[in-house]
Amino acid sequence: MHHRFPDVRPRRLRRAGWAALTATAVAALALAFVPSPYVVEVPGPTYDTLGATDAGGPLISIEGAQTYPTEGELRLLTLAWLGNPQRPLTWIDVARAYLDPADGIIPMDAAFPPQQTIEESNEAGRIEMQNSQQAAVAAALLHEGHEIDSDVRVAGVIPGSPAVDVLQEDDRILRVNGEPAYDVGSIRASIAAVDGPTTFDIERDGEPLTVEVTPIVEGEQRLVGIYPSNEFTFPFEVDIELPNVGGPSAGMMFALGIVDELTPGAMTAGTVWAGTGTITALGDVGPIGGIVQKLHGASDAGATHFLAPVENCAEVTGHVPEGLTVFAVDTLDEAITAVETVAMNADTSALPTCGAGGGDS
Template sequence: MLFPRRRDGASIGGWIAVFVALGALLGMAFLPSPYVVEQPGPTFDTLGETEAGPLISVPSDLDHPDADGSLTLLTVSIAGNPERPLTWVDVAGAFLDPSDEILPMDLVYAPQESIEQSNEAGRIEMESSQAAAVAAALLHEGYEIDAEVTIAEVLQGSPAEGVLEVGDRVLSVNGEVAYDVYSIREAIAAVDGASTFDVERDGTPLTVSIEPVLDQGRPLVGIVPQNAFTFPIDVSIELPNVGGPSAGMMFALGIVDRLTEGSLTGGVDWAGTGTISATGDVGPIGGIEQKMHGALAAGAEWFLAPVENCGEVVGNVPGGLQVVAVDTLDDAITAIETVASGGDVSALPTCTAP
């Protein structure tokens, strides 16, 4: 007569250890992680409409709607934040999607900054970006504008705290006229060491010196400046619930298109990204890999990328998308007009490996 063999104690103990280890790993997988995931966000055609109405509006007697083509701005969504961190399972899933990028949380959210403060800073940046875009477009179209920059926020614990105040009007930085938000940033970055601010506070001129701190290699003094322009015509931009400055160039292109007879795009679908200064300089942005994937998903054939982002563009362009590198608003307009007219596209600047 045969009897089943009994498992010895060592075998049972081994299986128990395996199950305990698996349980521990499973439990850890759902613990909060110190990472966020950057992924393609919603896209918006600056020549089209949102739920709030036309994205860009200009005076009706100057308006030239473009029924063909598109000038699509791109956004990046951030999954996870200090108040609602991603689990390790969430982070692991991002490895499977080439359009996602995993970043340390402290690169996206400052340790002392609340979600509300981050959102408010993004809102202010968006407003300044829109104002600078209107200024750049109108200057391109031959209009004259008046400009000033004020301080909308001074970050707690920053070098500027106790030195600059909300409401200060910034006249110049390191001797360079503060024409807009971006001219301030460039003036700070151009100096190795303390920056000199000439400001006006309640009608009184003041000169102060601030030693920046480095954040991801960039010198920061801890202020959120805000553009204030006086425009000769009424131009409005309606894009609710989107923050940050990276849509500036596409806003400016949309305004130029609306104010110009005929179709700027010639029926071609464009997308792009980049900050804009009031004088038309295009600056770098974050998340360009995600934005290229977003452009392709939105049906764009051509993509405008800031020259300063070319290092991230090379080797990461999704198939089916053609990228043009631009440094100014004029560069972007030239590229769009060249493609629209069937010109020599091989002469357009592209991003090349260093």
């Protein structure tokens, strides 16, 4: 007679399986509530510099000079941040963002420096946007052959920074490390060019003064801790209306829109462009953050062509959405050349691009 003994292993395995599932569920539940030290960058709204704002008025208004009709679009791009120190994201939120190619994950401290309040960060963004607009107007008008006068001042000093008790609000900056302070871009270039203390020749209350600040190094940047502001005197009025958007990255697209309005003929010939990049008054285009998110924002807005700063090309390669052609530019002149070459249906093979991927050529 054969006796069949009960096999206890399946029951034990079932118990172990339920225990594992329970532990997983508890861990997932915990992650749903545990705050993470990250914020998520997502594509924000886009704005046509040749078009109107959300309020219905023109984004760029020019008075006192001849303007001309435009076609197509020259879209600037923005970023939105999900999460902040007061309302941090959970790890589940971060995990979702990791799976979306249009989202970027950055450390909370990089987005919101601990020594800065959210209000101070917003104010810094507002000043950067104001500087960007002024530099864009200057670059566009210089490109069109107009003469302008420039004035650069300290708009604020960051608490705890090297500039505290050395530079003051409303100081007029004349030279930095011996180089003329033509605009905010030239100041940053002069600071970056010298490995050591930075010398400022300033004017305070009408008196000349020379002071020295030793910058701190954060990443690849040398920072003295001031908010410089551009103050230019233009031959006619150019107003840029874009509320609730901060930062310097729209500068190049502002300048392109102004040039198009001041130049006979439609620069784009109907093409929908998007782009990003800081700009100096002398027309130099600089790198920006969140380029991948901006590529997706451009594609979502219907753009077929994109202008990217040369220094962002390494981040662009391999991340270009299908149907978008990316041109790499280093100056306002190069950006204008790219737009006009496409408008004329001319050969674009000589124009620099940001590598392969997606619709890039």
